[in-house]
Amino acid sequence: MILGVKVKKLIKHCDDRGFFSELIRDDEPALLSKFGQASWSMSYPGVIKAFHYHEKQDDLWFFPSGNAQVVLHDLRENSLTKGDTDVYYMGEENPIMLFIPKGVAHGYRVLGQKPATIIYFTTESYKPDNPDEKRIPWDDPSISFDWETKNR
Numbered sequence: 001m002i003l004g005v006k007v008k009k010l011i012k013h014c015d016d017r018g019f020f021s022e023l024i025r026d027d028e029p030a031l032l033s034k035f036g037q038a039s040w041s042m043s044y045p046g047v048i049k050a051f052h053y054h055e056k057q058d059d060l061w062f063f064p065s066g067n068a069q070v071v072l073h074d075l076r077e078n079s080l081t082k083g084d085t086d087v088y089y090m091g092e093e094n095p096i097m098l099f100i101p102k103g104v105a106h107g108y109r110v111l112g113q114k115p116a117t118i119i120y121f122t123t124e125s126y127k128p129d130n131p132d133e134k135r136i137p138w139d140d141p142s143i144s145f146d147w148e149t150k151n152r
């Protein structure tokens, strides 16, 4: 597992009305050291958004609807897991919060036949004049992640 990445499994309190679940609390600083921004985005089935990374901000991801294949790749020079790639399947079928530290490239592919929505929290707010948004092509050979679903 890439160093510094954290997973919080959400607890669904189900009853006859539906369910309730906590996402993040102020006594979980390990998950988000500070609040910068909350963002919401939707992607259509099959879309790949990858790879992005940040120099200053940490991300905390949650997919409230749909499902995604999330791919992380450690770019940090001084990390013991530099060069490692990890995959998470998250969303409706696996409701988790995923903490992605700065310097870890991240991206996702929407799985299934319906759009996926993501709500994510960042430790910094977006600066339109100088965004902390770095990009690596989704099929970059240095990561060489195979995004195809394997029928087996």
Ligand SMILES: Cc1cn([C@H]2C[C@H](O)[C@@H](COP(=O)(O)OP(=O)(O)O[C@H]3O[C@@H](C)C(=O)[C@@H](O)[C@H]3O)O2)c(=O)[nH]c1=O
Pocket (backbone or CB within 6 Å): 039, 041, 049, 052, 106, 107, 108, 126, 133
């Ligand atoms: C990220 C961001 C974008 N924008 C604007 C810029 C642009 O006009 C439009 C779409 O921006 P992007 O193409 O960068 O959006 P998107 O490709 O959804 O970017 C996001 O993807 C996820 C997977 C991440 O990891 C985030 O860090 C962020 O990079 O929204 C904001 O106004 N605020 C923001 O915080």
